[in-house]
Amino acid sequence: MARAGYLALGIFIIGCLWEAAIAIFALPPFILPPLASIGGAIWSEFPFLMRGLRATLTVAGAGYAVGAVAAILLALSMVLVPTIERVVKPVIVAINSVPVVAYAPLCLVWFGMGPASKIAMVILAAGFTVFVNALQGLQSVDAAGVNLLRSFGAGPFRIAWMLRLPAALPAIITGLRVAVVRSMIIAIVAEMLGAYEGLGRIIYESTQQIEFLTLWAAIIVASTASMIAYGILVVIDRRLVWWK
């Protein structure tokens, strides 16, 4: 709860600085519009923004879920069968050594302008983040603990289930948390590069049409949604990893 208080305080200070900057430097609205008029824009265009948000959340959520599950399964398979790690891991690292956005044109060609191309990019971005954390967590399990279970006659699957997964949970959830924000960013950027709908599309179009109030309104809606999603993951983290 204290964290929510600090967050509110932070937002309040930024708001004050914002308004002060407009007053002191006499900034015109297209550089920095007053907060009240952004609030007005959010209010008047609320249904439009929410449609955009829904499209963006669908892309981000679907890509996030698929990417996260795939990443955890992949990391698990690598721990169980080290050969998979040796073969597949370099490929994954190579793909991700280029910013995901660089694949946007290819994705658009392969999967079209609809949600599929955006989802593919989010899967790649979110999946990689979760994968790196999950693999690190699953592998950095205390060897003595593994040996203890082996001495009881446990095989690799049982050890993964009883020891590695729970021990890796904090790392996995850290990955899941970071991936939430990344998913939103990639979804929005992908929409800006080519989409029929979504907050990214709104940001792109309103810039083209010099509608800065709509632009700011879309940005604020996007960041609020990201923060809420992140907050939910923080709560889940505390529930799931109670022993830390």
Added chain:
Amino acid sequence: MAGSALDRVETDKPYEALAVTGKAEASAGSPIIELAQLTKTFDSSGQKVVAIEGVDLAVRPGEFVTLVGPSGCGKSTLFNIVSGLLDADTGGKIHFKGEERQGKELLGTVSFMPQRDLLLPWRRVIDNAVIALEVEGMRRKEAREKAQVMFQEFGLAGFERHYPHQLSGGMRQRVALMRTFLFERDLMLLDEPFGALDALTRVMMQRWLLGIWQRHRRSILFITHDVDEAIFLGDRVVVMTARPGRIKLSREIDLPRPRDPHVTTTPEFLAIKADLMEAIEEESMKSFMSQDERG
């Protein structure tokens, strides 16, 4: 896995087992485990380290053998081999209940308590205690019922639903011991179970362990740094040499059981201690000097 009918009866009903009344019982029967010429060489990045060399050791059914030796002489390595976690170099032999076993074949046949308690922080005390039973495929409910009756005896009554971080060091150690006991095997390997405890708790735990051992009748191989502990607990004390660890001497301890804590001040005890100390100090000195050369 094919234990005789007699073994099953013993392990299924630990509570009905009679107290081991002393050496007459302990020395009966052929050894439960017999090590012959065990050697282990570690090869880490080209540098060969001989941890143990030509170790011969036998433990009789129901016997409590304590193992002392300077730090780094290969005691834990020996345990890792006996429990099946490490392969010994070729040439050595292990006979478990008369059958030759090697390497992985030993996994799951002895009940092993490592140097650290290794309790899983996300499991409640009772669920930590039953972990071996779960590995064996027992349902958790049944396993818990089986464990429940032991909490009183292990001085943990009322702490079943606590988490490990809520326990003191001595209690954590008892949970780890209970986990080891619940994995009902005829041979238990305990690697310095009381090493991290303060002197007072330690003495309490030693007395308590003897009581439990006499009721449950398992063979125990017990590592310690503490000579008093080795003599007080053991039917036999085995001293290892500095690395490469070999068996330096093996001495029967014929102090009567049940042993009272005051036995440690008797002349008999002190005479044994003087003997053993001489051997141990010689080896500790060697191990100390060789560290000096390297450093």
